[in-house]
Amino acid sequence: MATTIRSISEDSEYYAKSFKIIKPQLTRIQADLDKIFEKTIPKKVIVRERGLKVLGIGSGSGELELKHTLQLLRTFPQISLTSIEPVPDHLDEYKQLVAKEADTLKSVTYDWRQQTLDQYRHEVGASKKYDVIVSINSVYYFDDVEDSMIYLRDILEDDGILIIVLVSENGMTYRLWDRFPHLYDASHFHRICSLHLLDVLQKCNIKYDSERIRSDVDLTECFIEGSEDGQYLLDFVSHVIDLRGSTSPECYSEFVSFLKESTRKDSTEENGVRWVFVTEQEVLYIHK
Numbered sequence: 677m678a679t680t681i682r683s684i685s686e687d688s689e690y691y692a693k694s695f696k697i698i699k700p701q702l703t704r705i706q707a708d709l710d711k712i713f714e715k716t717i718p719k720k721v722i723v724r725e726r727g728l729k730v731l732g733i734g735s736g737s738g739e740l741e742l743k744h745t746l747q748l749l750r751t752f753p754q755i756s757l758t759s760i761e762p763v764p765d766h767l768d769e770y771k772q773l774v775a776k777e778a779d780t781l782k783s784v785t786y787d788w789r790q791q792t793l794d795q796y797r798h799e800v801g802a803s804k805k806y807d808v809i810v811s812i813n814s815v816y817y818f819d820d821v822e823d824s825m826i827y828l829r830d831i832l833e834d835d836g837i838l839i840i841v842l843v844s845e846n847g848m849t850y851r852l853w854d855r856f857p858h859l860y861d862a863s864h865f866h867r868i869c870s871l872h873l874l875d876v877l878q879k880c881n882i883k884y885d886s887e888r889i890r891s892d893v894d895l896t897e898c899f900i901e902g903s904e905d906g907q908y909l910l911d912f913v914s915h916v917i918d919l920r921g922s923t924s925p926e927c928y929s930e931f932v933s934f935l936k937e938s939t940r941k942d943s944t945e946e947n948g949v950r951w952v953f954v955t956e957q958e959v960l961y962i963h964k
């Protein structure tokens with residue numbers, strides 16, 4: 677039976693490796709986020725005679741943040757961007773992406789910070805304020821969610837916007853965290869969905885707007901015996917390092933069965949049979 681169960685959030689290399697496998701699956705949700713950002717930020721944010729100050733929290737390997745920066749450049753010709761990302765491999769990939777777009781990004785200055793939000797807060801405090809703060813699926817990893825929300829609102833400029841994206845109660849990872857809580861007894865991340873965060877915001881008297889977006893995640897690879905990518909995908913989805921080797925065979929098979937039962941079977945001539953999970957995320961906007 678089981679050895680120690682460890683969360684992928686405790687091993688940055690493993691996190692980066694498994695995130696890489698799920699990343700291509702996130703393009704649809706990214707496209708929806710692009711549209712939302714495009715319609716929201718230029719309308720809500722006012723910057724007078726200075727550059728736009730942006731803070732990305734948990735920027736990952738930067739694909740999303742880079743797209744949003746290119747979008748923002750159409751409205752805000754000067755941007756200074758601070759990126760907080762604790763995983764070194766992610767930051768390296770992000771820097772490489774930016775280097776490829778160097779000409780287009782001439783008027784963007786970057787402050788790369790290989791640290792967590794709490795480390796940043798400890799170092800910088802509230803001495804720097806931002807017009808746009810974005811956290812996409814990183815809130816689970818903050819030390820104290822309520823305290824972090826108050827801090828982020830405090831470091832927002834007047835007429836600024838804080839955007840938090842996280843899974844709803846119908847989100848894939850949340851449903852798994854909720855169904856298999858014993859896998860996470862020793863984990864340090866917060867197994868929260870947007871309903872929890874809305875409670876926190878209401879408790880702190882922080883006003884928000886929100887909308888939900890749904891997207892398909894193709895999990896077929898998880899169900900292919902012997903697939904290495906499938907195991908990494910399963911580990912990202914479960915948030916457990918080597919789920920197969922660190923849980924009992926019964927638990928592993930219950931997990932995989934639950935996952936499969938939660939998917940929709942799609943079949944096309946081009947792609948054959950696919951197992952697709954419909955996941956849901958909530959986008960929260962906090963204005964100041």
Ligand SMILES: C[S@@+](CC[C@H](N)C(=O)[O-])C[C@H]1O[C@@H](n2cnc3c(N)ncnc32)[C@H](O)[C@@H]1O
Pocket residue numbers: 691695733734735736737738740760761762763766791792793794811812813814817818819
């Ligand atoms: C699910 S990924 C999302 C990455 C990116 N925002 C995206 O949507 O593609 C979560 C990111 O949060 C980062 N992270 C983990 N703990 C963090 C913390 N305490 N503060 C800030 N970021 C953190 C992870 O390293 C990871 O890159």
